Amino acid sequence: MESEKKRDRINPEDWPDALYWRSGTYRKGNGTETIDPGRQGFPGQDAPPENTPDQLQDPRLAADEDSEPWFSRRPSWLGRDARACREYLDSLSDEEIIRKYEEARDRSVVWGGAEYYPNIQKLFLTPFEREKDRREIAAWQREYGKGEVAQWYQEAQEQSCVWWIENHLVARHAFNSCMSCGACTAGCPAAEFYDYDPRMVMETVQSKDEDSIVALLKADTIWYCAQCGTCKLRCPRGNNPFAMISSLRQLSELKGYHVHSTRGRQQYTARHLWGGNLWNRACSLYFRNSMVQFHLDFGPRFARYTLNKEEMHRRVGACPDMDGAMPARKVHPDTLHQVRRCLQEGGTLHLWDQIEHHGRQQADESGTDIDDYFYTV
Numbered sequence: 001m002e003s004e005k006k007r008d009r010i011n012p013e014d015w016p017d018a019l020y021w022r023s024g025t026y027r028k029g030n031g032t033e034t035i036d037p038g039r040q041g042f043p044g045q046d047a048p049p050e051n052t053p054d055q056l057q058d059p060r061l062a063a064d065e066d067s068e069p070w071f072s073r074r075p076s077w078l079g080r081d082a083r084a085c086r087e088y089l090d091s092l093s094d095e096e097i098i099r100k101y102e103e104a105r106d107r108s109v110v111w112g113g114a115e116y117y118p119n120i121q122k123l124f125l126t127p128f129e130r131e132k133d134r135r136e137i138a139a140w141q142r143e144y145g146k147g148e149v150a151q152w153y154q155e156a157q158e159q160s161c162v163w164w165i166e167n168h169l170v171a172r173h174a175f176n177s178c179m180s181c182g183a184c185t186a187g188c189p190a191a192e193f194y195d196y197d198p199r200m201v202m203e204t205v206q207s208k209d210e211d212s213i214v215a216l217l218k219a220d221t222i223w224y225c226a227q228c229g230t231c232k233l234r235c236p237r238g239n240n241p242f243a244m245i246s247s248l249r250q251l252s253e254l255k256g257y258h259v260h261s262t263r264g265r266q267q268y269t270a271r272h273l274w275g276g277n278l279w280n281r282a283c284s285l286y287f288r289n290s291m292v293q294f295h296l297d298f299g300p301r302f303a304r305y306t307l308n309k310e311e312m313h314r315r316v317g318a319c320p321d322m323d324g325a326m327p328a329r330k331v332h333p334d335t336l337h338q339v340r341r342c343l344q345e346g347g348t349l350h351l352w353d354q355i356e357h358h359g360r361q362q363a364d365e366s367g368t369d370i371d372d373y374f375y376t377v
């Protein structure tokens with residue numbers, strides 16, 4: 001009976017539309033998304049002040065919200081919107097788009113004793129933010145260079161996959177210690193749900209057969225791993241299969257093999273979603289925009305949190321779009337600068353460049369606009 005009850009509570013068929021609009025952040029009005037101010041704030045604060053600024057609307061086009069697709073997060077695009085969006089973004093110089101973004105982001109009002117920045121949420125995951133990030137990251141790398149790790153990555157791209165296995169520190173360790181016992185697969189939660197077997201991944205790598213490794217990198221297989229770490233705990237050799245998987249994912253992205261599989265292609269969206277958060281908000285998850293339908297596998301507790309997240313934020317004294325200590329907030333410029341330097345020196349920006357390059361190439365080959373590609377991969 002108990003398990004029946006639990007299943008009722010998380011019936012995914014009931015989730016998508018209903019939960020999206022009840023999730024505390026948005027309400028639907030005239031068919032468009034609007035932020036529900038009544039659901040945000042610090043404890044004791046019912047809604048932001050009435051004069052809360054909204055700089056996202058272009059005054060020339062304010063009468064027609066649909067004319068601003070670059071500030072939209074609608075997942076289904078029509079050709080007209082995609083074309084209008086691209087024409088507008090292309091009309092802006094690098095300096096203009098960065099300046100406009102920063103002006104919108106930094107517009108604030110005092111609310112609940114602290115600065116509140118409503119546009120942080122509105123800019124999240126928009127074509128405008130993605131285009132700004134592309135230009136800004138390119139400018140950043142021109143100023144600071146690629147960094148040592150990125151140079152090593154560039155060298156590795158020219159080598160074989162076997163060379164990578166033998167030289168990438170993480171892969172080399174995992175490669176040498178596996179005795180193919182299968183304990184990792186026996187305890188792997190991903191193996192229970194997918195056609196996935198970490199021991200077979202290790203065996204493929206150990207075969208040192210270039211063709212087999214390339215086939216593995218082009219398949220969905222390596223993207224099924226949830227990086228939960230159970231395999232490391234189970235391994236009698238203290239091995240770390242999930243580190244090997246992580247290393248193989250990097251190699252797949254560097255070589256551009258990831259675009260051959262469905263899960264691999266989705267790295268384009270992941271790069272801009274979590275990568276965009278890291279670049280702009282110095283955290284990978286922006287709490288205000290977590291949506292149940294994207295995380296059905298997180299179960300009923302996450303669903304409950306998502307349904308009530310604004311209330312939960314209030315209870316712990318957090319507002320993700322305010323100055324302060326909680327994550328997903330307005331990050332101090334010095335902190336953001338340091339995080340960006342880490343991303344650059346650690347080679348992350350080079351990996352993002354490769355994902356961007358291969359995604360764009362695939363989008364061009366199929367005649368798809370890059371923002372359509374973002375939504376549909």
Ligand code: SF4
Pocket residue numbers: 177178179180181182183184185198199202234235236237238239240241
């Ligand atoms: S449990 Fe360890 S030794 Fe056994 S197959 Fe998995 S990685 Fe290899």
Ligand code: SF4
Pocket residue numbers: 184187188189190191198224225226227228229230231232241242245
């Ligand atoms: S980290 Fe990946 S391979 Fe290891 S147990 Fe978890 S899902 Fe399986």
